[in-house]
Amino acid sequence: MPFEKRPALFCRPAKKGFHMKKKICGFLLLLCMMVGLLTGCGNKESQFQSYIQSLITANYLGTSDEYIKTTGVNQADAEALYLQNATRLANNLNAYYGLDITNDTEMGPRLIEVSKLIYSKIRYEVSPTKMVNGIYYVDITIHPINILNDTHDKVVAYVHEFNEKVATGAYNSYSKEDYRRAFASGILDILEEGAKNLTYQDPQTVTVRIIEGKTSFYISDDDLRAIDELVIATLSEENKNPEPATEDDGSTEETTQSWG
Numbered sequence: 001m002p003f004e005k006r007p008a009l010f011c012r013p014a015k016k017g018f019h020m021k022k023k024i025c026g027f028l029l030l031l032c033m034m035v036g037l038l039t040g041c042g043n044k045e046s047q048f049q050s051y052i053q054s055l056i057t058a059n060y061l062g063t064s065d066e067y068i069k070t071t072g073v074n075q076a077d078a079e080a081l082y083l084q085n086a087t088r089l090a091n092n093l094n095a096y097y098g099l100d101i102t103n104d105t106e107m108g109p110r111l112i113e114v115s116k117l118i119y120s121k122i123r124y125e126v127s128p129t130k131m132v133n134g135i136y137y138v139d140i141t142i143h144p145i146n147i148l149n150d151t152h153d154k155v156v157a158y159v160h161e162f163n164e165k166v167a168t169g170a171y172n173s174y175s176k177e178d179y180r181r182a183f184a185s186g187i188l189d190i191l192e193e194g195a196k197n198l199t200y201q202d203p204q205t206v207t208v209r210i211i212e213g214k215t216s217f218y219i220s221d222d223d224l225r226a227i228d229e230l231v232i233a234t235l236s237e238e239n240k241n242p243e244p245a246t247e248d249d250g251s252t253e254e255t256t257q258s259w260g
Contacts, residue, residue, distance in 0.1 A: 045129040045136070048210050048217070052138045053126045055219075059085045060119040060231065089115040089232075093191070097155070099184040104177070107184050114188050117195045121145055122231060129210070136210040143200040144233035151194040152239045158186050201233045 051070050058067035064078035073081075090111045094102045101107035123143040130137050162183055165171065171179050208223040 045131075048129040048136055048138055049126055051217070052140060052208065052219070055224075056122070056124060056126070056140070056227070058082060060122045062116070083112075086112050086115045086119060089119065097184075097187050099187060100180055101184045104181065104184075107181055107188070110188060111184075114191050114195070117192065118145060118147055118232070121147075121195060121198055123200055136212070137207050138210065139205050139207050140227060141203050141205045142227065142230040143203045144230050146199045146201050146233045147191065147194050148233065149236050149239055150198050151190050152235070154190050154194075155187065158190060162186065204230050206230060 047070070050066065054064075054067035054070045057063040058078055058081055062079070062082040064075065064082065067073070067081075068075060068078050090108075091102055093115065094100070094111060099107075099111070101111060122145065125141045127139040127141070130139075171182065174182065206223070206226045208219045208227070210217050211220060
């Protein structure tokens with residue numbers, strides 16, 4: 001059957017940037033688990049720093065030994081935390097590029113693996129704990145992953161090339177499922193290659209507050225979100241408004257993800 005051109009998602013001006021708009025309840029549930037507090041000032045400061053380090057490695061790298069040791073969760077819960085975070089990124093990439101493959105038995109798992117690959121490139125430093133007016137804080141310096149900008153030109157070129165093939169009827173014999181897969185496969189190829197040679201934007205620092213109870217501690221939801229929002233950089237000003245969208249392409253598809 002004849003297919004309409006892919007929407008010119010990558011040529012539309014936008015107001016906001018790529019960010020995690022999906023709810024992250026599960027992410028926060030495990031991260032905010034109250035951790036047993038050691039006695040002694042020196043021990044506390046070291047434990048706070050280790051706790052923040054373990055949160056990041058468990059969520060973005062799937063390295064959970066220290067997180068399990070620090071929080072007391074089991075291995076299955078730690079692995080589920082990592083998978084949930086990778087799936088959350090996959091869902092956002094799916095919406096961002098208009099792929100419609102999260103439930104696809106072939107492409108959905110591949111999208112999650114691409115998300116894990118992107119997260120594996122996280123670059124950050126956790127500073128020693130500091131105390132100000134009796135309150136403990138930890139600085140996390142994050143180097144935002146620049147993959148959206150690194151791959152932008154290739155994605156734009158790919159969409160134009162794909163639409164040219166659509167116009168010639170190259171996909172007329174495809175089922176709707178195979179058509180989606182064909183388009184998504186090209187995007188994922190670009191992201192996989194981009195993840196192997198990505199760059200980083202200038203580092204930014206987030207200061208998180210350690211919230212202490214009598215026998216436990218944790219960090220706030222807002223601080224967790226602040227960390228997460230810096231992991232992947234938003235689209236640059238240069239890439240936001242490249243050219244007008246293709247007119248009269250007949251497409252009604254929209255992405256629910258916004259631009260930076």
